[in-house]
Amino acid sequence: MRLSLLLALALTALVEAHSVLVYPGTRGNNLITNDTFPYGMQWMYPCGGLGTSRNRTYWPTTGGAVSFQPGWFRGHLQAQLQINLGYGTDGPDGGPPNMSNIMLKPFMLLGPSNNPYPGTVCLPQVPLPAGAIVKAGDMATIQVVELAQHGAALYSCVDIVFAEPGDPRIPIVNETNCFNSTQFGFAQIYTVTTTNPVLDVVASTTSSAISLLRNGWAGWLPLAIGAIGLAIW
Numbered sequence: 244m245r246l247s248l249l250l251a252l253a254l255t256a257l258v259e260a261h262s263v264l265v266y267p268g269t270r271g272n273n274l275i276t277n278d279t280f281p282y283g284m285q286w287m288y289p290c291g292g293l294g295t296s297r298n299r300t301y302w303p304t305t306g307g308a309v310s311f312q313p314g315w316f317r318g319h320l321q322a323q324l325q326i327n328l329g330y331g332t333d334g335p336d337g338g339p340p341n342m343s344n345i346m347l348k349p350f351m352l353l354g355p356s357n358n359p360y361p362g363t364v365c366l367p368q369v370p371l372p373a374g375a376i377v378k379a380g381d382m383a384t385i386q387v388v389e390l391a392q393h394g395a396a397l398y399s400c401v402d403i404v405f406a407e408p409g410d411p412r413i414p415i416v417n418e419t420n421c422f423n424s425t426q427f428g429f430a431q432i433y434t435v436t437t438t439n440p441v442l443d444v445v446a447s448t449t450s451s452a453i454s455l456l457r458n459g460w461a462g463w464l465p466l467a468i469g470a471i472g473l474a475i476w
């Protein structure tokens with residue numbers, strides 16, 4: 244009963260084509276841009292404005308399929324995609340405390356056009372983050388990040404319960420819900436270093452700089468170092 248419900252939901256998502264995440268499920272439709280909730284919040288970190296699902300879906304302890312529809316907005320002729328995992332329920336709204344555990348490093352999706360386009364991408368075996376130790380029954384949240392070429396990021400999540408591979412509660416993966424539409428191309432992303440960081444500047448700052456960093460001031464690194472430099476002088 245629950246399985247057929249999940250399958251029905253997965254297929255509904257596919258047919259109605261309103262959801263960015265097709266498999267293993269979704270927190271819901273966060274693409275609405277008019278006055279109705281969640282009014283454009285798909286751009287809001289970490290999960291596009293939607294709270295944690297009470298109806299979690301089952302997903303294998305060995306990693307598994309993630310399928311999504313990336314083309315619901317303009318500006319995705321190219322898009323950078325990344326998949327992360329958040330562990331547990333100790334964070335806000337019974338979700339994970341953070342989404343900092345990388346499952347798939349960024350890769351490039353090459354779309355057919357800069358206008359909205361249909362089509363599905365499926366990655367049949369997304370691995371767990373490096374060093375992950377999970378067991379059946381553990382809860383987690385999968386986050387798909389889609390960075391458009393103009394810099395806006397679109398967030399979409401599904402809340403899961405881990406289950407042993409082959410558990411009948413895991414929604415079936417087949418060609419109906421897991422396929423790549425032919426209009427997509429893929430590309431790897433790499434960088435070329437043009438200037439190396441001066442590492443001993445960081446190493447020579449005091450532990451207060453480190454605690455600033457730990458408290459989420461990473462974006463203010465140059466400022467923090469500057470301030471400490473001033474304090475020392």
Ligand SMILES: *[C@@H]1O[C@H](CO)[C@@H](O)[C@H](O)[C@H]1NC(C)=O
Nearest residue numbers: 252268269270271298299300
């Ligand atoms: C959970 O329920 C919401 C609201 O009915 C629905 O939109 C969503 O697709 C469901 N998620 C899963 C994983 O079944």
Ligand SMILES: *[C@@H]1O[C@H](CO)[C@@H](O)[C@H](O)[C@H]1NC(C)=O
Nearest residue numbers: 272274275276277278279280
């Ligand atoms: C906004 O769009 C949604 C989905 O298309 C629709 O259900 C809702 O009625 C719309 N709300 C307004 C205020 O137009």
Ligand SMILES: *[C@@H]1O[C@H](CO)[C@@H](O)[C@H](O)[C@H]1NC(C)=O
Nearest residue numbers: 329330331339340341342343
């Ligand atoms: C993210 O949360 C995990 C617990 O789920 C914790 O161990 C880890 O330190 C956190 N990472 C960051 C960068 O806050």
Ligand SMILES: *[C@@H]1O[C@H](CO)[C@@H](O)[C@H](O)[C@H]1NC(C)=O
Nearest residue numbers: 250254415416417418419420
């Ligand atoms: C995939 O599984 C669903 C649910 O069992 C089923 O309705 C659908 O026909 C299957 N598709 C294929 C191609 O086997």
Ligand SMILES: *[C@@H]1O[C@H](CO)[C@@H](O)[C@H](O)[C@H]1NC(C)=O
Nearest residue numbers: 364365366367421422423429
């Ligand atoms: C879709 O394409 C990606 C990138 O080439 C590939 O990793 C994945 O296996 C493909 N999915 C399917 C269902 O073949």
